[in-house]
Amino acid sequence: METVKIGLLGLGNIGTGTYKTLEMNKVQITKATGLNLEISKILEKDTTRERDITVCQEQFTQDPDEIFKDPEIDIVIELLGGVEPATTFMLEAMKNKKSVVTANKAAVAANFQKLTDTAKANHVEFRYEASVGGGIPIINALTTVLQANEFVEVQGIVNGTTNYILTQMTEFGLKYEDVLKKSQELGFAESDPTADVEGIDVANKLSILISIMFNTYIAPKDIPTQGISNIKQQDIEAAKVEDSKIKLIAYAHKEGDKLEYSVKPMLLKNSHPLASVSNEFNAVYVTGNAVGELMFYGKGAGPLPTGSAVMGDVLEIAKKIYNK
Amino acid sequence: METVKIGLLGLGNIGTGTYKTLEMNKVQITKATGLNLEISKILEKDTTRERDITVCQEQFTQDPDEIFKDPEIDIVIELLGGVEPATTFMLEAMKNKKSVVTANKAAVAANFQKLTDTAKANHVEFRYEASVGGGIPIINALTTVLQANEFVEVQGIVNGTTNYILTQMTEFGLKYEDVLKKSQELGFAESDPTADVEGIDVANKLSILISIMFNTYIAPKDIPTQGISNIKQQDIEAAKVEDSKIKLIAYAHKEGDKLEYSVKPMLLKNSHPLASVSNEFNAVYVTGNAVGELMFYGKGAGPLPTGSAVMGDVLEIAKKIYNK
Structure with missing residues (x-):
């Protein structure tokens, strides 16, 4: 089975909920996609906080380029919140041919055209289901x-x-x-x-x-x-x-x-x-x-409902990239 | 712009609602997909009924093979209702490498595995959003x-x-x-x-x-x-x-x-x-x-809400086939 490697920007509440969604539903996700999804690198300063998930210290990085320049990473999840540096990071990821998933309504609303255009120009996917209505699958339906x-x-x-x-x-x-x-x-x-x-x-x-x-x-x-x-x-x-x-x-x-x-x-x-x-x-x-x-x-909020929407976007991208 | 040709089985109430959805929202649909969608052939006995849509007599056929064997048709919409001959027709369409969209809950419920397996074996899409909840996009979300x-x-x-x-x-x-x-x-x-x-x-x-x-x-x-x-x-x-x-x-x-x-x-x-x-x-x-x-x-019913779901499925398949 192919492994899809994911880079995660931010392991706060929503990041932890997203990580936990993948962890607790691994069997279901693998069955649904035929793929092994793995969050391989995490940009996060706070590496010691108690989080109720299994993360190794080696997964953490302080340098976003370690994610953007990693040829093995296909998808970047942005969960930093706020317009900057989130927008710059998302654009940088896209320019490095990574598809991007975000829950960040402020950044998406402020830079909608630039983000969608940059994704298109780089032939990558850009999804933001969790940015409106948290776990409610409204963006995908529309x-x-x-x-x-x-x-x-x-x-x-x-x-x-x-x-x-x-x-x-x-x-x-x-x-x-x-x-x-x-x-x-x-x-x-x-x-x-x-x-x-x-x-x-x-x-x-x-x-x-x-x-x-x-x-x-x-x-x-x-x-x-x-x-x-x-x-x-x-x-x-x-x-x-x-x-x-x-x-x-x-x-x-x-x-x-x-x-x-x-x-x-x-x-x-x-x-x-x-x-x-x-x-x-x-x-x-x-x-x-x-x-x-x-x-x-x-x-409309909460770590797991938002994590459901973020992982849903990730799954859709992974299926598209790997033709599943 | 590429043209996607569609075969339609049945021009009753739901068939007419589906045809009308495409007709009245042609501009929106073309903008959303970058494709020209066209219902080119219709299997229907009643060719004279007043329907409030623009259909030419040449579009009608009495022979389903004229749809299944037409190499120009990519997608077949089944709106006959009932388990048979709908199921046989859907399987036949798939074996002829057509993707299939249906609103037919009786046929899908009776033959779920056979329909999904046959679609997979023939590398075509099978979608049935309208079969549960009419216009409500529940199947796609799930x-x-x-x-x-x-x-x-x-x-x-x-x-x-x-x-x-x-x-x-x-x-x-x-x-x-x-x-x-x-x-x-x-x-x-x-x-x-x-x-x-x-x-x-x-x-x-x-x-x-x-x-x-x-x-x-x-x-x-x-x-x-x-x-x-x-x-x-x-x-x-x-x-x-x-x-x-x-x-x-x-x-x-x-x-x-x-x-x-x-x-x-x-x-x-x-x-x-x-x-x-x-x-x-x-x-x-x-x-x-x-x-x-x-x-x-x-x-959950009605020609236009159901037509919205059927055409939504058709659009998703068309975008996938033509890489949009």
Whole structure:
């Protein structure tokens, strides 16, 4: 059986979840692909942290070129987060004829065209399923089996932290500040929660969805964006009176040549399938002119759900490279 | 630009929806694939029916060999329905080195192994996205980007007719017989509704899901199957008292080496995402050991949603054949 060697950039929470997904499902993955997948080199400073996976010290490197210049490595997984150096590393990997998989929404949203063009120019694959909706296989669906559609609309709940806060405010009548504080204590919200609560993270994901669905690039900073930090208990109560819920929605709609888009808290009737998406769950509601309305629902974050999406991308690339 | 020629077996409702999907989204499809897709020959007796699509008489044939033996045809779409002659035709197409796409759950469930083996032996593709959940891209997700998971469970609402009947009984307090009669008048249920209301259609779809998710073939007839024809208004009311709904569920669960499966009406708490799947909508709820819980929701039937899934499969095959 052929061995596919993989380089991993970053062994934080998501990197560890990805490594663990491969480790615990090795038999299934080998059966599905007919290939032996192996993460052979890992770029990571923290080589001693307790991680609940089996990694040898020899796998670690501090020099990204040891991955990019390794002729045995076919695929590079980028899980550093942030726009730089992640983007530079991904481009460098592609120029060295490595296919790239990432979960990094900030980098993909900021450099969508450059990353996809560079992959094309170097005849390598570039996949980013985990960048929107974590484990939910939305990107692959939009770019493969739904391609016979003209897309009309997307509405997405694509940030778990804000959906958790809104759900807790709705179900238990709690104040925004109190839920945020509790979420931070539980490690569920960042100590600086700005990117989540102000909708910046959602804007990154919406930018990626718009690129794919409408073949148009809108930079995240050009998407009108409003977060949830101003939502008061009285807004939640007013929504209840109208048999509705407030959700932070990534929205885009195309009519003719006109594309509208926004990130903002919206009122959804309780009968809408998105209204019952609670706590840390994510969902993307898509309308295509042939398929009609579709919803994809699942865990939008977490090491293993994200690891599932990252490894799914890796498997697809490996099967393509080795003709399986 | 290269032209991909397609043979179509059957121009009934689903065939017409598939043809229409290609016709109305030709620009999008050409942009997505870089290929010109064309349904060049159609096996269909009824050549005169009004169909709201542009078909020339020269495209029709009464001889399936005109499709199987045409060296210009790469892909055959089978939309005849029923186990035979559909299965024989699909095998014949494969032996003539045509890739095959079908929406035919009865034929796929009855002959899963033979169809997949014959495709493999002839180095052609075999895809059947539309056979489960209509337009919902569940099969592709399970066989590609979710393959890094060990699957644990599936619960599916995969028959629109029965879900419509149960929804109407629940929401309007109507009797089973009355809703069925109304559905038949509206053309929404068949004049002989047995396959739907007795769960046979659902058992076909569950057999396919089990083959894919658990790598085990269970013939539809070997799945314990109970339909909805015995559901009384008092059962619906009893469910309401427990804050629940009755849904016809395709169920399979694996624990260790033990696989359990059934088709039967089940009580779902209203808080369960499947409980809010109403009327003709379908949804498949899947649990994987890495990704956790996922739900795919959408239209499980209808010419255009099914056409979206069929053409999605065709596009994937065309891109693979022509290296796009």
